[in-house]
Amino acid sequence: MAELRTDEIQVNFGPQHPSMHGVLFLKVTLDGEIITNVDPVIGYLHRSMEKIFEYRTYAQCIAIIDRADYMSAFFNEMAFIQPVEKLMDIDVPERAKYLRVMLMELNRIQNHLLFYGAFGMDIGAVSPLLYCQREREKLFDLFELAAGYRMHPNYFRVGGVKEDVPEEFLTGTAKFCEDFAGWLEEYNSLLTGNEIFQVRTRGVGKIDTGWAINVGMTGPLLRASGFKWDVRRGEPYLNYDEFDFEIPVGTQGDVYDAYWIRMAEMEQSLRIVKQALSKLPDGPIKAKVPLNVRPPKGEAYARIESPRGELAVYLVSDGSDKPYRAKLRAPSFLHIGSVPDLLRGAFVADAIALVAILEPVMGEVDR
Amino acid sequence: MKPELVEKITRRFPDVVHSVSLDFNVFLAGRDDFSKLAEFLKGEPDLDFDHCSDLSGVDYLDYLEVVCHLYSYTLKHHVRIKAKVTRDEPEIASLTSLWSTCDFHEREAWDLYGIVFVGHPDLRRILSDDDQLGHPYRKDVPLENDEEWLLRDERPAADYGLTEGPGV
Numbered sequence: 001m002a003e004l005r006t007d008e009i010q011v012n013f014g015p016q017h018p019s020m021h022g023v024l025f026l027k028v029t030l031d032g033e034i035i036t037n038v039d040p041v042i043g044y045l046h047r048s049m050e051k052i053f054e055y056r057t058y059a060q061c062i063a064i065i066d067r068a069d070y071m072s073a074f075f076n077e078m079a080f081i082q083p084v085e086k087l088m089d090i091d092v093p094e095r096a097k098y099l100r101v102m103l104m105e106l107n108r109i110q111n112h113l114l115f116y117g118a119f120g121m122d123i124g125a126v127s128p129l130l131y132c133q134r135e136r137e138k139l140f141d142l143f144e145l146a147a148g149y150r151m152h153p154n155y156f157r158v159g160g161v162k163e164d165v166p167e168e169f170l171t172g173t174a175k176f177c178e179d180f181a182g183w184l185e186e187y188n189s190l191l192t193g194n195e196i197f198q199v200r201t202r203g204v205g206k207i208d209t210g211w212a213i214n215v216g217m218t219g220p221l222l223r224a225s226g227f228k229w230d231v232r233r234g235e236p237y238l239n240y241d242e243f244d245f246e247i248p249v250g251t252q253g254d255v256y257d258a259y260w261i262r263m264a265e266m267e268q269s270l271r272i273v274k275q276a277l278s279k280l281p282d283g284p285i286k287a288k289v290p291l292n293v294r295p296p297k298g299e300a301y302a303r304i305e306s307p308r309g310e311l312a313v314y315l316v317s318d319g320s321d322k323p324y325r326a327k328l329r330a331p332s333f334l335h336i337g338s339v340p341d342l343l344r345g346a347f348v349a350d351a352i353a354l355v356a357i358l359e360p361v362m363g364e365v366d367r
Numbered sequence: 368m369k370p371e372l373v374e375k376i377t378r379r380f381p382d383v384v385h386s387v388s389l390d391f392n393v394f395l396a397g398r399d400d401f402s403k404l405a406e407f408l409k410g411e412p413d414l415d416f417d418h419c420s421d422l423s424g425v426d427y428l429d430y431l432e433v434v435c436h437l438y439s440y441t442l443k444h445h446v447r448i449k450a451k452v453t454r455d456e457p458e459i460a461s462l463t464s465l466w467s468t469c470d471f472h473e474r475e476a477w478d479l480y481g482i483v484f485v486g487h488p489d490l491r492r493i494l495s496d497d498d499q500l501g502h503p504y505r506k507d508v509p510l511e512n513d514e515e516w517l518l519r520d521e522r523p524a525a526d527y528g529l530t531e532g533p534g535v
Contacts, residue, residue: 043494050479051503055510086389213417213440216468229440300389301436301447303420314423314434327423329436337471366494 006032013351015044021118021355022362026339033348038340042333045366053326058084058158058293061323066152068328069364071114074100074107075306077156080326082237083300083315084158084293093284096160097239102173102276103146103155105269109180110139111307112262112269115359119259120191122356123200128191135183138176145169158293160286170277177274184266192263198256204350205342205357207253215341216334219309220265221357224250224258231305242279243272255350258357265307294321308332308359328367332360368392368444372414380404391436391447401433401450402460408437408446409465415439416446419462422472424480426506431457431480452482461486479504 008031015025023044029037049068053061065080066073078100085092092100113132120128140150146165147153155162191197207217207225222229230247232240248264250257297319303312309331316325335358342354373392377385383404384395396404408416416437425432430451438445452459461484462469473484474493481502484490492499501508 043492043496046494048503051510214467216419216466227440234443298388301391301421310420312421312436314421314436316425325423325425327421327425329421333475334468334471337468341467 008036011348015041021360022365024336024355024360024362024365026343026351026355028343028348028351030348035343035346035348035351038343040336040339042336042362042365045362047367049367050326050328053323055322057321058295058323059291061326062156063152063154065328066154067363068330068367069306069308069311069332069361070151071361072107072111072307073152074104074156075304075311077154078104078238079302079304079306079311079313079328080315081156081158082302082304083313084295084317086300086302087295087298087315087317088158088289088293090159090287090289092160092238092287094239094281095164095283096285096287098276098280099146099161099165099285100156101238101240101243102273102280103143103153105272105276106139106142106173106176108269108307109266109273110136112266113139115262115307116187116191119356119359120197122352123197125191125194125197128187131183131187131190135180142169142172142176145172157286157289157291159289160284164285170280173273173277177270177277180266180270184263184270188263192260200353201256201259202254203252204255205253205346205354207258207342209253211341212253212338215338217309217338218331218334219305219307220261221258221309221335223248224261224357225253226251231303231310235303237302237304243275245269245271255353255357262307292321294319303329306331308361308364309335328364330364330367332358332362332364333367336360336365368446372444375411376404376407376414379407388447391445393447393449395449395451398450398452398459401448402462402465404448405435405437405462405465408448413442415441417441419466419468419472420445422462422469422476424476424482424504426480426504428506430454431482433459433476433482435462457481458483458485460484463487478502481505 008029011028011030013026013028015023025041027039028035062077065076068076113136117129117132143153144150146169147155209225209227212222212225228247228249245268248261250261295317299316301314303310312329314327315323318324343351380400382397386393408414416439418438418440420436420438422435430453433450435448450459473487476482477490478492478494
């Protein structure tokens with residue numbers, strides 16, 4: 001029998017593709033069904049955010065940085081504020097710390113819920129997206145009670161938060177915590193145990209710890225490889241060292257582990273929210289800091305654990321009320337950088353699942 | 368980072384300037400020392416900086432600066448290394464062979480600040496358009512479209528891939 005000859009073909013995947021997360025464009029080279037090379041093309045959502053920062057005051061920057069990772073805005077704000085507070089040596093009041101932790105962890109649940117829905121959709125299950133939106137709406141309502149906005153809250157301030165939360169926020173959060181355990185069970189029964197889902201995800205892809213560290217993978221993906229690292233524990237910021245929670249770690253480093261870690265993290269986030277709710281102290285919500293801050297001359301680098309990984313801001317201040325340079329270290333940006341290695345040698349049918357676990361948010365990739 | 372480690376680095380690289388900025392030890396290296404310093408920081412077992420957290424360019428008008436933040440997962444310490452490059456000849460050795468995460472970081476620094484990383488396998492624009500004029504994050508580039516600045520574009524049309532049309 002004559003040998004079957006195959007030619008390499010190039011397939012444009014994106015930037016407008018229903019299963020693509022935002023405007024990501026992958027130039028995929030295929031040999032039959034095997035991916036031989038990938039060239040990610042990004043920048044479709046580039047808004048020169050870091051350049052704009054240099055022309056805006058710090059308070060204005062907080063409103064802009066909400067739009068970076070638009071799925072987890074509270075984390076962006078925290079990442080930007082942290083180096084400013086470090087430079088100015090501000091002591092944030094306890095109540096503000098608790099409110100920040102509470103809102104960030106609720107945000108993490110919201111973000112992972114969207115991952116759950118979108119990932120299910122990418123694999124071929126449509127209903128998870130409908131279920132997860134139901135609970136995300138409840139979370140957006142809570143954000144609106146606290147900050148006045150649903151998705152771009154602009155709530156954190158240098159030295160604290162904008163204003164105190166209303167009583168309804170606290171009762172609403174308590175109610176949410178009570179109900180969420182049941183919903184989580186529903187999600188798991190809907191997707192996690194599904195046989196087709198298991199076949200599509202188990203053993204697909206292999207995240208090796210050494211490789212993941214080398215390519216700059218952080219967050220749930222690094223933990224999926226079995227490496228126990230979380231900035232909240234490794235380099236505690238705010239008052240995370242006062243909370244009792246665990247860091248879920250994978251064993252195989254495959255797509256299923258990366259998915260499962262997000263589901264387990266929702267549970268842990270819920271634990272943190274419950275603890276914060278019961279321990280929430282009274283007192284001021286903002287240190288005595290003017291709205292228009294002028295950090296002293298110098299530079300600071302601080303990182304936090306965003307739902308996607310290590311989110312950090314490198315801030316250079318020249319003593320004026322505008323940052324001289326603010327560089328956002330976006331986890332998604334570097335995860336896209338790992339795509340060629342991750343996809344090489346995989347089947348084209350698995351490409352969607354492998355990109356989906358990276359959970360790239362293009363607002364953060366392109367900034 | 369422990370004081371004896373700081374001493375070890377300054378003893379190995381006498382030209383590197385050490386300073387402390389908040390919680391970070393900062394090492395300002397010369398252009399030739401930068402990649403050697405990075406290699407030393409990654410290779411030595413008692414330093415072991417396995418995680419390149421961030422690499423970025425900064426424009427200080429008189430010169431450009433490459434700033435790199437490293438972290439060690441095993442030893443739990445971090446460091447900031449820097450190098451100055453001139454605006455006329457912004458060349459520095461690439462770190463991609465040490466940490467492959469530097470691939471995207473360096474492409475970004477080239478795209479936005481025009482810093483040339485010698486030895487980078489594929490140095491091309493990443494965030495801005497392929498036909499972007501200059502390096503937009505440099506301080507002398509205006510934030511909004513400035514006609515006078517745009518007119519400085521003197522590249523031939525062939526650079527844009529044009530073979531016909533105005534200006535050819």
